Amino acid sequence: xxxxxxxxxxxxxxxxxxxxxxxxxxxxxxxxxxxxxxxxxxxxxxxxxxxxxxxxxxxxxxxxxxxxxxxxxxxxxxxxxxxxxxxxxxxxxxxxxxxxxxxxxxxxxxxxxxxxxxxxxxxxxxxxxxxxxxxxxxxxxxxxxxx
Amino acid sequence: xxxxxxxxxxxxxxxxxxxxxxxxxxxxxxxxxxxxxxxxxxxxxxxxxxxxxxxxxxxxxxxxxxxxxxxxxxxxxxxxxxxxxxxxxxxxxxxxxxxxxxxxxxxxxxxxxxxxxxxxxxxxxxxxxxxxxxxxxxxxxxxxxxx
DNA sequence: TTCTATCTCTACTCAATTAATAGACAAGGT
DNA sequence: ACCTTGTCTATTAATTGAGTAGAGATAGAA
Numbered sequence: 218x219x220x221x222x223x224x225x226x227x228x229x230x231x232x233x234x235x236x237x238x239x240x241x242x243x244x245x246x247x248x249x250x251x252x253x254x255x256x257x258x259x260x261x262x263x264x265x266x267x268x269x270x271x272x273x274x275x276x277x278x279x280x281x282x283x284x285x286x287x288x289x290x291x292x293x294x295x296x297x298x299x300x301x302x303x304x305x306x307x308x309x310x311x312x313x314x315x316x317x318x319x320x321x322x323x324x325x326x327x328x329x330x331x332x333x334x335x336x337x338x339x340x341x342x343x344x345x346x347x348x349x350x351x352x353x354x355x356x357x358x359x360x361x362x363x364x
Numbered sequence: 365x366x367x368x369x370x371x372x373x374x375x376x377x378x379x380x381x382x383x384x385x386x387x388x389x390x391x392x393x394x395x396x397x398x399x400x401x402x403x404x405x406x407x408x409x410x411x412x413x414x415x416x417x418x419x420x421x422x423x424x425x426x427x428x429x430x431x432x433x434x435x436x437x438x439x440x441x442x443x444x445x446x447x448x449x450x451x452x453x454x455x456x457x458x459x460x461x462x463x464x465x466x467x468x469x470x471x472x473x474x475x476x477x478x479x480x481x482x483x484x485x486x487x488x489x490x491x492x493x494x495x496x497x498x499x500x501x502x503x504x505x506x507x508x509x510x511x
Numbered sequence: 512t513t514c515t516a517t518c519t520c521t522a523c524t525c526a527a528t529t530a531a532t533a534g535a536c537a538a539g540g541t
Numbered sequence: 542a543c544c545t546t547g548t549c550t551a552t553t554a555a556t557t558g559a560g561t562a563g564a565g566a567t568a569g570a571a
Contacts, residue, residue, distance in 0.1 A: 221528090221529065221530085222529075222530060222531090223529085223530085255531070255532075257531075257532060257533075257534095258530070258531055258532080261530090261531090275539080275540095276537080276538050276539050276540090277538060277539030277540045277541095278539070278540045278541065279539090279540065279541090280538095280539070280540085
């Protein structure tokens, strides 16, 4: 029941891009520095998100990555699905054919219920919310320094 | 985001015991046959549940396992916590000390929210419910044969 | 008492997955 | 041209998952 580094890093990468893309594309090296993740590994994280259409890239000097859509259109469920594979706590939920009892299996019904609940929660969390939370958090932190 | 065999088998084992313990202790070999799991591996599943106080065991002839408490007192969250370890999608949620940013980390807040939702869902599912679901399911299946 | 059924425990193995690292290559802007 | 940046393919070490093997302990029955 763990989220792997791919999923966790992916979320942080998107958040990083969202908060730094005002002045043009954000380059991998800077993300890597800020997030303390190797560039090489980061590429493996960001590449699927490019394929999934969360970010755009441009090559060469002044290149980098930018969000490909509004941050309110990217949900946690999207990110995790792309980086960790479909949210599926037990295979038989998504692939009933793998077990002949699936149509009458009480256990399967349970996993299905758990899965639905996870999906619903994740779908309700957007990148935009995170960005806003971060802003208010920063504000309160800097405020505490002033006081 | 997968539940491993330990957790899945554990649930099935409890359900199996609950539905077969009327005539005394249920032996591992029978559970193994019915659930198509090796006895050896099954022991690794049932042993933590014994330690956790879900089942009692008696040794020797006529021995076996029985539920140690009412099926309404065992929740899915209990079972999974015992067999898969604490429900924790990301370490920093349960152990804030592992990361110095944890107190101001937006990502962590997200994982915490996901975790809480999973826990709440699992806590709401009791073994008793499963037993009852199975009964009604059996009834409807046998009915369909009669018709 | 002895036999047998049953649970108990430790150790081992094999495969898959995770989390990286390394290095060559491709393309676009100045 | 040159430098910057993204793109791709391998490789690897560590961890976890899933299961097997076999000896040992204990309680009831004959």
